[in-house]
Amino acid sequence: ASFWPLASTSTKEKLLGGLLVPGFNERSCLSRYHSAFYRKNMARSPSPHLIKRLREHEALQHRCGPGTEAYRAAAARLSSGHPNATDGDDAAPGACKYLVLVPYRGLGNNILAMASAFLYAVLTDRALLLDRTTSLGDIFCEPFPGASWLLPQHFPIRNLQNLTGEVPESYRHLVQSDDAAASVSRRRYVFVDLDHSCTYHDKLFFCDDERRFLHRAPWLLMRTDGYFVPALFLNPAYQEELDRLFPRKDAVFYLLAHYLFHPTNKVWGLITRFHDSYLKNSDERLGIQIRVFDGDTPFQHILDQILACTSQEHLLPDVVTKEPPHPSTTGAQSKAVLMTGLSSWYYENIRWKYWQSATATGEAVSVYQPSHEEHQLSGYTTHDMKALAEMYLLGMTDKIVTSGWSTFGYVGHGLGGLTPWIMFRPENHTTPNPPCQRAKSMEPCMHGPPFYDCRTKHGADTGKLVPHVQHCEDMSWGLKLV
Ligand code: GDP
Structure with missing residues (x-):
């Protein structure tokens, strides 16, 4: 059929309208620059602001990622139990903060979790690192130029897969303490549990304004198996930025996935x-x-x-x-x-x-x-x-x-x-x-959404708060962007 271009796809198409940067070794990950050959036109194009933020985020991953001085220092503070290089009202300018994602369950779950965590990392200027107990490192190429997104083997916190909302470092406990900001500063890390079994207090994370107190945590560890992007669109703290990143709300996963996921x-x-x-x-x-x-x-x-x-x-x-009715024709x-x-x-x-x-x-x-x-x-x-x-x-x-x-x-x-x-x-x-x-x-569809309105601070039907977040067709309580 005529719409599969065979050759000579232009550079702009190859880079998916500016979503990708040139300069990666092509042979080591053929899918990165060749997927455009196998696709009809892009269903949605990235906005100029998304492209700009992706380039900034790549610089951040490069500056903070494994192998850098910043990473060594942050990991050393994590093992020593003295986290507080970022004590005080604001983190030192340029200090690196991290989001470690612990994906689990099936591959579809993992992929949705990675896309969601990546968007959260971009919104909050954190370097994203993936726990490597899964096969993800074998099936996906690295998305960021010159910086690995895989958590180094000798990460100071062991058995990430066993963390639950019960640990003292969990967001669930911090959000309930009298002085949450001080509690964050005393902890080596904050663990955000977004499992199906998570509680009302865990889900308050979706209303959190990172600038208020989570920014004090250089290390945020997160366990999730699903797509939580619709909840980010309900948080007033991110609304303006998300509007600029995604003028059309129905292709957030599409664009993030084309940026992140390149099969080996x-x-x-x-x-x-x-x-x-x-x-x-x-x-x-x-x-x-x-x-x-x-x-x-x-x-x-x-x-x-x-x-x-x-x-x-x-x-x-x-x-x-x-x-x-009629003989088969060629x-x-x-x-x-x-x-x-x-x-x-x-x-x-x-x-x-x-x-x-x-x-x-x-x-x-x-x-x-x-x-x-x-x-x-x-x-x-x-x-x-x-x-x-x-x-x-x-x-x-x-x-x-x-x-x-x-x-x-x-x-x-x-x-x-x-x-x-x-x-x-x-x-x-x-x-x-x-x-x-x-x-x-x-x-x-987001399967375990919050039922809480961040603005009014009351329980609410979250499928009715803004026109672009609605209930899913297949799960009446789920939420999806439209
Ligand atoms: P979900 O459970 O349907 O939400 O999807 P997940 O991908 O998270 O988990 C299901 C897992 O079962 C997949 O990751 C595969 O390991 C396996 N699986 C389910 N359906 C298929 C299929 O159609 N083809 C293959 N190859 N594996 C499948």
Whole structure:
């Protein structure tokens, strides 16, 4: 098809409209400058202010990152238990502050957490570092020029994965102390727990104005498994800056993801070989992402749901049960269906449907599924490589159907700049009616939002405070940007 440019993509396109800087070694991470070859036009362009802030943030990561004098000094203070180089009202000008992210659960969760933490780091001038107990360092290239975002091996705080909101350093405890600012200054670090199980007090973090007291903490450690950007848009402290960064609110993840996430060469090989072999030459591509939360065995009601959704929304043609109405012609339209899921059963059924019978439209429908891992094995590099390749491939389709509640699906459509048809999560093993709905935007859903209005300091329906933060289609209490 004509819209996959083969060569001579201009430098501006290659750098995704200024999102990326030139100068990285191309061969060591092919996806960084080659992804534009595999994409139609950018769904959204970065604002000049976003581009400016990214360049400033790169300078900050370079000045503060691992291997620098600033990092050595900050890490030494952390081990010595004397954190207070930043005591007093303001941190020393130019002093480095850090946000250490402890991602966990599946890869989709990790990716949403990384994008959210990165935006928070930009808003609060902190260098972002990732705990490396996951496979993230093997599947993603470094996003910042000349500075690693991986936490060095000898980080003074051990077992980051075991931190919870119960530790004395947690935001939960600090926010409840009489003099929070003084408490922050006494702690070696502040731990922000944004797990599903976090409390009302943990979630007050979403109303925190960093300048008030968190800026005194050179080290902020954070545990989260999801997308918390919608909550940042509800915090008055960040409103003006976020408006300038993102004049359009519906593509925050899209832009952050294109800046941050560049698959390593091995993963890029999985992506491009699959794309070139199975997707490239079709007239149209449909992605179908199947995620089942009730166990790994196949379910008839979920197959029924996929078929009902794709039929009602005219995403796949109907088949004829008798003789084909017209003999197949060589000029027929071709549609490639990319299916992803842990099980191959749904794929086998849909492929058989279009092999067994002709389509009413005469279209040729080919159905592919790159892998069927059967069970989730997050943290194992080969398993995670396949998961990333499949999310990325989903983003290379033209239209996409996803499973509600799935962060895997959010990343697939978010990366692609695609507004999905979301299949509702089934209850009582029954196909929901309607089976799916077109989403309001391409943004991921925040699953554990605050129910508190930062301005009035009262409980509130946070889906009703500003027009661009609304409840999600697939989770009634969730929040998403539109
Ligand atoms: P979520 O649980 O749907 O929100 O998505 P996550 O990505 O956070 O966790 C699910 C994990 O299960 C993925 O990261 C993969 O490890 C695995 N998984 C689930 N669905 C698929 C799939 O379609 N393909 C592959 N390769 N892995 C999957």
